[in-house]
Amino acid sequence: MAIGKEQAYYKAARRAVTALNSDASLKQVLHTIVRNIARAMEAGVSLVLLDSSRKKLAHSSSWGLPQFYLRKGVLDADKSLSEVLTGQPAVIGDVGRDSRVQYPEMAAKAGIVSMLGIPIMSSGLAAGSIRVYTREPREFTNQDISFVTTMANLAAVALGSSLLREEKEEAEPGRSQTPVEGAALRKARSVTFAHPSEEEFARILDFYDVEWIYEPRSFPLRWEADRITEMFTPDFYLPGLDLYIELTTLKQSSVTKKNRKLRHLRQLYPEVKIMLLHKNEYDRLLARYGCGPLAHTRARGIRRVLYSPAEIEERVRALAGRISKDYAGRRPILVGVQRGFICFMADLIRYITIPLDVDFITMSYYSASDHSMFKFTKDMELNIAGRHVIVVEGIVDTGMTLNSILNHLRPRRAASLAVCTLLDKRVRRIADVPLEYVGFEVEDEFVVGYGLDYEEEYRNLPFVGVLELEKPESEDRAGSHKK
Ligand code: 5GP
Ligand code: MG
Numbered sequence: 001m002a003i004g005k006e007q008a009y010y011k012a013a014r015r016a017v018t019a020l021n022s023d024a025s026l027k028q029v030l031h032t033i034v035r036n037i038a039r040a041m042e043a044g045v046s047l048v049l050l051d052s053s054r055k056k057l058a059h060s061s062s063w064g065l066p067q068f069y070l071r072k073g074v075l076d077a078d079k080s081l082s083e084v085l086t087g088q089p090a091v092i093g094d095v096g097r098d099s100r101v102q103y104p105e106m107a108a109k110a111g112i113v114s115m116l117g118i119p120i121m122s123s124g125l126a127a128g129s130i131r132v133y134t135r136e137p138r139e140f141t142n143q144d145i146s147f148v149t150t151m152a153n154l155a156a157v158a159l160g161s162s163l164l165r166e167e168k169e170e171a172e173p174g175r176s177q178t179p180v181e182g183a184a185l186r187k188a189r190s191v192t193f194a195h196p197s198e199e200e201f202a203r204i205l206d207f208y209d210v211e212w213i214y215e216p217r218s219f220p221l222r223w224e225a226d227r228i229t230e231m232f233t234p235d236f237y238l239p240g241l242d243l244y245i246e247l248t249t250l251k252q253s254s255v256t257k258k259n260r261k262l263r264h265l266r267q268l269y270p271e272v273k274i275m276l277l278h279k280n281e282y283d284r285l286l287a288r289y290g291c292g293p294l295a296h297t298r299a300r301g302i303r304r305v306l307y308s309p310a311e312i313e314e315r316v317r318a319l320a321g322r323i324s325k326d327y328a329g330r331r332p333i334l335v336g337v338q339r340g341f342i343c344f345m346a347d348l349i350r351y352i353t354i355p356l357d358v359d360f361i362t363m364s365y366y367s368a369s370d371h372s373m374f375k376f377t378k379d380m381e382l383n384i385a386g387r388h389v390i391v392v393e394g395i396v397d398t399g400m401t402l403n404s405i406l407n408h409l410r411p412r413r414a415a416s417l418a419v420c421t422l423l424d425k426r427v428r429r430i431a432d433v434p435l436e437y438v439g440f441e442v443e444d445e446f447v448v449g450y451g452l453d454y455e456e457e458y459r460n461l462p463f464v465g466v467l468e469l470e471k472p473e474s475e476d477r478a479g480s481h482k483k
Contacts (some may be wrong), residue, residue: 008039009040009143010038013147013150015036015211016154018211019213019239020161022239023274025215026158026162027060028214028215029155030060033130034046034061034063036131037052037147038064039132039206039209042134043134044132045131045133046059046061046062046066046129046133046134047063047118047128048128048131051127051230060128063206065110065133075133087119089116089119089145089148089301090116091117091140092114092117093114094113094137095107095114095115096108113137116131116143116144116145117318119146120155121153122160126460127159129212130140132144134149154172157238162194167268179380194235197247197292198214198235200292200434202405203281204286205236205238206209206256207366208359208401208403209290209404210238211238212236212238212239212429214235214236215233217232217233217237217374218231218232219231219232219265219268228253228434232261232262232264236248242431243275245430246276248278262412273372284446289365289366294469297471299469302467302468303465304465305463306447306463307450308463314346314423316351317351317478320348320352323437324352324353325353326355327388328356328357329354330354330415331354332354332357333382333387333391334348335359335361336392337361337362337391339362339451340452340459341393341422341460342459343450343459344451346420357382361378361405362376362377363404364376364377370401383414386414387414387415388415388416390420391406391419391420394451394452395447395452396419396421396424399430400433403433406461417438419434420435420437421435423439423464424438424440424441425444427446447464447465447467449462449464450462
């Protein structure tokens with residue numbers, strides 16, 4: 001079920017190289033490196049850089065480590081892991097019993113047991129280091145060490161090229177720079193999102209293993225003579241999906257302005273795919289994961305019936321008819337995901353007229369409090385190699401759940417992999433997964449019934465209805481977005 005380590009390492013390195021080879025800022029590249037090590041090794045990771053005195057280590061970027069541990073202050077370079085100065089990897093099996101660890105009590109509080117430190121070498125000098133922390137005792141293998149070393153080398157390349165860029169931009173004659181000076185580097189020492197909701201969004205993307213780059217590129221929109229007078233910088237770029245995403249505030253004035261800019265951008269750059277996520281849509285998305293201002297809104301009941309039992313039956317019969325024809329002689333495996341499929345799949349299989357198998361798959365939900373990665377909480381039991389698989393969903397919204405599931409099923413070499421969903425909320429799609437069988441296309445409203453729940457309620461309604469949610473006390477409580 002887990003993809004092989006080698007494959008995970010290769011993917012991480014490839015993503016780091018993609019970021020390095022993009023317009024992304026230095027801090028963004030370093031952050032991408034850190035996140036991808038964390039993901040591939042299933043560990044906490046931090047990247048620290050030596051300051052210009054070469055005596056202190058400043059925390060630059062990290063992933064999967066508690067805040068208090070990161071705020072433990074600057075470390076003394078010669079007291080903290082000496083690998084930084086010697087250029088050697090440091091492997092620490094038990095953090096509690098190793099004198100090289102400067103804050104063992106903090107490490108214990110953070111639950112850190114084992115640790116790997118790899119220097120970032122730039123022009124033969126140590127510029128900083130990357131540390132990997134695990135909560136269980138881990139023996140780091142040569143493969144692990146060589147992977148982190150490769151990533152550290154990429155970090156060094158990023159540092160070097162940003163220094164070159166900077167030297168060109170603000171050449172100061174007579175002043176020689178050590179590998180760790182300059183404005184780009186100072187900026188690189190802290191990863192800052194303009195708004196906490198953006199960070200939350202980044203964590204959700206991470207959870208679903210969707211690669212992102214924050215504020216990757218500014219699009220010039222207006223010029224006067226040679227001078228650019230207006231630009232637009234989308235919040236996120238998702239390289240794997242080739243999609244830009246802009247998060248917006250609720251303030252009507254700024255939304256209108258943004259809409260105008262976006263129209264303009266689409267005219268000037270028709271090849272650019274960009275999606276605008278309004279604050280209320282975005283808050284609803286967060287609420288699904290139990291975070292954001294709408295997290296605990298109560299439902300007032302059903303506002304209206306969207307599809308009656310008779311309408312549903314007619315559609316489900318039609319889908320079953322198509323599947324029976326398309327898969328004749330191929331005995332497909334229907335795989336229900338999460339729980340929303342329950343009524344749909346129960347009806348669907350009864351109208352399908354060819355032999356079939358059923359199986360189920362369940363994945364973990366994003367949780368704002370722990371930075372875990374997506375995993376299956378219940379995997380399939382049938383072997384799908386060489387078989388025709390139809391993944392059955394109740395509703396596809398952003399597509400990220402399905403995207404993760406398909407990505408994990410793909411290496412298992414099914415003969416074919418298709419998706420059948422009762423409802424398709426296409427307007428909100430982020431991961432553009434192909435949907436072969438769709439019951440109904442719905443708008444961006446929260447729907448329940450016929451298997452779909454709101455906080456585990458309403459699944460047993462025989463129809464699909466639109467839920468009426470209570471308004472939060474203050475619509476703009478979370479403040480407005482930047483810009
Ligand atoms: P995605 O990953 O495509 O954004 O989300 C798919 C999951 O979100 C579904 O399996 C479902 O649990 C939930 N979901 C998204 N929109 C709705 C909705 O309108 N109603 C209900 N009940 N669940 C939804
Ligand atoms: Mg924004």
